Amino acid sequence: MTADGVSTGSTAGEDWTPSERARARSAFRRTQRRRATLVATVASVVVLAGVVYVVTTAPGWERAREAFFSPERAWEVLPDVAAGLWLNLRVWLVAGVVGLVVGLALAVVRTSRLPALFPLRVFALVYVDVFRGVPLLLVLLLVGFGLPALRLPWLPVSAAFLGGLSIVLCYTAYLAEIFRAGIESVHPSQVAAARSLGLTRGQAVRRVVLPQAVRNVAAPVASMLVSLQKDSGLISILGAVDAIRAAQIATTGDYNFTPYVVAGILFLLISIPLTRLVDAWSARQGWRGQLRGVSGAGVVR
Incomplete structure (x- = not known):
């Protein structure tokens, strides 16, 4: 210089x-x-x-190839199976949005200490325990055949609606527990600091606790949504013509199971990229599963 x-x-x-x-x-x-x-x-x-x-080299390979991997049959049934997959995607999107909103609301109620919300806390506790303890397949059967028997004039009885409602009931319980773990991971001093600045308890929860809680559990929540996309195919047992039901209809008569393989490939084309995106995003966020009790299948209490 x-x-x-x-x-x-x-x-x-x-x-x-x-x-x-x-x-x-x-x-x-x-x-x-x-x-x-x-x-x-x-x-x-x-x-x-x-x-x-x-x-x-298996003795039955030629017969299995004709029954499961027929290119001509796959191309023939692809439009119908893809049309059914569109129903699965719509159920997934609606159930995912509803599950996130209701699950977060249940988590807030479960963690609230207001005496006036005690009945809601009991309801949330019972709801989560029941729908986390009952298999999704059983909920589908009970809702799909039980609700129409009530003959409620305002209740839609389509298979797609009842199947989606069953999925929402089960996955909302899992999402509620994940969100509850995220809320409880925020240190109470955060709320105390917000209250000292003049915020009400509700404002502290909404502006301080929830943003941190959602960020803490974003990775397991995303994993649950990927799993929900896969389980949307279970609505076929109620008769909804989704990808799996369309494949089942296509196999009737000729006993060629290639349509099932086509449906499986279409589901994989959606779930695998979603899973890889979730993994990459989680790694970028530095997620290492620090929250105790949080797993891909929910929260272990």
Whole structure:
């Protein structure tokens, strides 16, 4: 630098070069990564080749290939199965939105200490315990055949509605427990600090607790929504013509099960990208499952 304060040389950062040991460590890491990639690739190819060999050399392979993997039959039934999948997607979206809203409301009620909300807390506790303890398939059967028997004039009795209602009832209970774990993960000092600034308890919960709670449990909530997309196919047992029901109709008469394979592939084309996006987003957010009791299947109490 000159007397006028003008820099005449490069900065210290531009002059920095890694030491010989640092370069050796970097080269070693690159070698290890290349070796690990090579080993993983070779192992995957060997396992895949072994599976293909076992399957294709089985005595009944030709018959199974015609019954499950017929390209002509797959192309023939693809439009009907895809149309059924559109119903699954609509049920998934509606059930996901309703489940998130109602589940968050139940979690807020469960964690509230207002005496006036005691009856609602009891209701939320019973609701969560019941619908987390009963299998989804049983709820589908009870709701799908029980509610129409009441002959309520204002209640839709379509299979898609009743199936979606059953899914909402079950998944709302799981989402409520996940949100409750997120709310309880926020330290009480956060509420005390908000109250000291003049916020009411309701404002503290809405502006301080809930934003942190939702951020803390965003990863398991996203995983539950992916699982909900898969279970939307269970509405077929009530007669809704979704992807699975359309595949079942297509197999009637010829006993060719390729439509089921087509339905499975369509579900995978949606669920696998969603799962990978959730995993990538979770890793980016630094999620490592710090919340105790939170799992992909709900909250263990």
